[in-house]
Amino acid sequence: MTLTFVSRIDGNQIRCLIGSDRPLAAPTLCFSLMAAPKVISGGTLVRRVAGYAEVALPDLVPGAEHEVVLEHAHKEFGPRNRAWLPLGAYLRVGKDCLPLPPGNDLGLRANDGPPAPALSSDRLPLVPQPTDWRPSGGTLEFAALALAPGLEGVSDLALRLGLAPLVAVGGVALSVSQDAGLGPEGYCLTISSTGLTVVVGGAVGLHYAGITLLTLRETCGGRLPCGTITDKPRFGYRGQHLDCARHFFGVDFILRLLDLMALLKLNRFHWHFADDEAFRLEVDTQPLLWQRTGFRGEGELVPGVFGGGIRAGGSYSKADVAKVVERAKALQIEVLPEIEVPAHSHAMVKAVPGLRDPGDNGEEVSVQGYLDNIVNPAVPATWDLLVPLAKEVAGLFPLGILHLGADEAPHGAWGGSPAVAALKAREGLETSDDVQGWMLAKLAAELGASGIRVAAWEEAAKGCQGGIGNGALLFSWTGQGPGIEAARRGHDVVMCPAQHAYFDLAHSPDPDDWGAAWAGFVPLEKTVAWDPIPKGAEDIAPRIAGVEACFWGEFTTEDGQAEGMIAPRILGIATKGWEPAGHTDGAGLRALAGVYALLFDRIRWKRYRGA
Numbered sequence: 001m002t003l004t005f006v007s008r009i010d011g012n013q014i015r016c017l018i019g020s021d022r023p024l025a026a027p028t029l030c031f032s033l034m035a036a037p038k039v040i041s042g043g044t045l046v047r048r049v050a051g052y053a054e055v056a057l058p059d060l061v062p063g064a065e066h067e068v069v070l071e072h073a074h075k076e077f078g079p080r081n082r083a084w085l086p087l088g089a090y091l092r093v094g095k096d097c098l099p100l101p102p103g104n105d106l107g108l109r110a111n112d113g114p115p116a117p118a119l120s121s122d123r124l125p126l127v128p129q130p131t132d133w134r135p136s137g138g139t140l141e142f143a144a145l146a147l148a149p150g151l152e153g154v155s156d157l158a159l160r161l162g163l164a165p166l167v168a169v170g171g172v173a174l175s176v177s178q179d180a181g182l183g184p185e186g187y188c189l190t191i192s193s194t195g196l197t198v199v200v201g202g203a204v205g206l207h208y209a210g211i212t213l214l215t216l217r218e219t220c221g222g223r224l225p226c227g228t229i230t231d232k233p234r235f236g237y238r239g240q241h242l243d244c245a246r247h248f249f250g251v252d253f254i255l256r257l258l259d260l261m262a263l264l265k266l267n268r269f270h271w272h273f274a275d276d277e278a279f280r281l282e283v284d285t286q287p288l289l290w291q292r293t294g295f296r297g298e299g300e301l302v303p304g305v306f307g308g309g310i311r312a313g314g315s316y317s318k319a320d321v322a323k324v325v326e327r328a329k330a331l332q333i334e335v336l337p338e339i340e341v342p343a344h345s346h347a348m349v350k351a352v353p354g355l356r357d358p359g360d361n362g363e364e365v366s367v368q369g370y371l372d373n374i375v376n377p378a379v380p381a382t383w384d385l386l387v388p389l390a391k392e393v394a395g396l397f398p399l400g401i402l403h404l405g406a407d408e409a410p411h412g413a414w415g416g417s418p419a420v421a422a423l424k425a426r427e428g429l430e431t432s433d434d435v436q437g438w439m440l441a442k443l444a445a446e447l448g449a450s451g452i453r454v455a456a457w458e459e460a461a462k463g464c465q466g467g468i469g470n471g472a473l474l475f476s477w478t479g480q481g482p483g484i485e486a487a488r489r490g491h492d493v494v495m496c497p498a499q500h501a502y503f504d505l506a507h508s509p510d511p512d513d514w515g516a517a518w519a520g521f522v523p524l525e526k527t528v529a530w531d532p533i534p535k536g537a538e539d540i541a542p543r544i545a546g547v548e549a550c551f552w553g554e555f556t557t558e559d560g561q562a563e564g565m566i567a568p569r570i571l572g573i574a575t576k577g578w579e580p581a582g583h584t585d586g587a588g589l590r591a592l593a594g595v596y597a598l599l600f601d602r603i604r605w606k607r608y609r610g611a
């Protein structure tokens with residue numbers, strides 16, 4: 001049987017044409033959109049869960065394509081580009097599920113865009129740019145080092161990336177000495193026509209000097225310019241987040257991402273493996289979580305929301321976690337796990353009984369369109385689940401910090417819960433923010449007693465009792481304002497403003513592009529057009545722990561689709577995390593991206609090629 005499926009954007013609507021070369025009686029079209037869909041014509045909506053929908057169609061007749069016209073239920077979610085077309089579409093006919101062709105190509109743009117400007121002669125072909133570079137004239141032929149004690153992580157990285165070995169017989173000698181005054185991550189590398197000398201602040205500084213040497217060898221064609229590089233990062237937290245809940249990224253992809261991060265001196269991997277659609281860590285404290293939600297689709301607890309299709313997913317074993325943590329350690333990267341509560345917990349609520357108040361008659365809807373995506377802090381089952389779960393997850397990662405989530409609680413959350421009403425009266429709470437703040441503070445205290453520090457998205461600072469509490473590390477994502485406010489109230493803050501650091505946002509407004517648009521578009525230049533410590537906020541400088549880029553997986557149906565969303569924009573976050581303020585502007589970064597295009601190609605990491 002041959003089925004055809006083509007969808008296209010037509011103004012605010014999405015037109016889908018479905019064809020079959022055999023008669024099909026009363027099929028149901030199953031698919032997902034970015035947000036709740038509305039059927040305008042061509043079928044009847046019979047089921048909806050968030051952006052997932054089932055639409056009853058009339059019989060399909062060979063030779064006559066059938067048209068279904070859709071809109072997003074909320075006008076602010078007008079379709080922007082081909083990622084907003086139906087994902088994971090299939091037909092259910094009786095008991096059979098028949099996959100439909102993707103209907104929209106989710107590959108990367110093929111055009112190379114305008115040529116990158118030349119790199120200015122006073123700059124090294126290196127991202128991030130070093131704090132200080134003093135050229136002294138001449139060059140050093142550099143193919144490999146003679147020996148590299150302390151650089152095993154870099155040496156292994158070179159081989160994994162498919163680059164020439166970093167160490168080889170007949171290689172250049174590297175003289176290493178230590179000066180703690182350079183700081184633990186700092187180094188001073190002198191390249192002369194006769195050899196290499198490095199002074200390091202510590203083992204991490206040596207590792208970064210090795211990354212610099214490896215990169216310059218690749219970007220300078222094996223002929224290093226002579227001079228002295230004095231270098232250290234501006235921020236201690238330089239992160240990349242990956243949403244592995246909406247899309248299950250294979251461990252191999254995560255390991256490749258760690259390699260790319262290491263090449264750019266990023267040092268925190270924020271592993272987001274739990275959300276409304278799945279909880280993917282194979283925990284012992286509550287096996288139902290991953291056993292019942294690791295896969296979604298037909299007949300599963302969670303249907304094919306966000307491109308799940310007939311069946312998609314997976315979960316991470318303890319051995320997978322150990323592998324990720326071990327690789328990260330070798331690359332001087334720490335892993336920050338996130339369990340994501342109280343909201344974004346539809347999967348958790350579905351998998352484990354008793355996490356909501358049975359008397360709750362509230363009708364709050366999450367931004368993504370879920371009706372039941374928040375656990376209830378006034379029922380004992382929530383605490384019975386969360387405390388052991390949080391402790392188990394935190395215990396798998398050496399960082400000692402657990403990200404609790406806390407973003408996007410639905411407006412009016414718990415408003416219909418008698419148990420929460422009683423909690424409010426008892427604890428002096430009024431609003432949903434108050435309740436969430438109380439809950440997070442209680443969880444943070446429980447974990448703090450076990451030596452675990454908590455982190456959370458910016459919303460966790462809200463609440464009449466001070467929210468989660470000052471010990472928490474907060475992530476400012478809707479912009480920088482909430483982070484500045486939280487820092488002024490005593491929080492340490494990681495800046496990840498969507499407008500500059502969300503790599504799931506489309507690069508451009510072109511409808512042939514791919515990605516979200518709720519915070520605008522993020523061309524490469526915008527990734528550096530901001531300061532983590534903005535003008536007027538110098539007072540909170542000591543509270544800004546660093547920066548992070550996020551990649552959310554709502555549109556992703558294959559691991560490789562993320563590559564061109566991440567590269568070359570990851571150059572921008574590496575720049576912001578490491579370099580002094582204003583060191584590299586958009587034009588400078590575009591020139592460096594031109595140099596790195598060749599390196600991305602060499603290490604087989606796909607990159608965005610559009611304007």
Ligand code: ACM
Pocket residue numbers: 407408457477
């Ligand atoms: C977020 O993007 N909801 C943290």
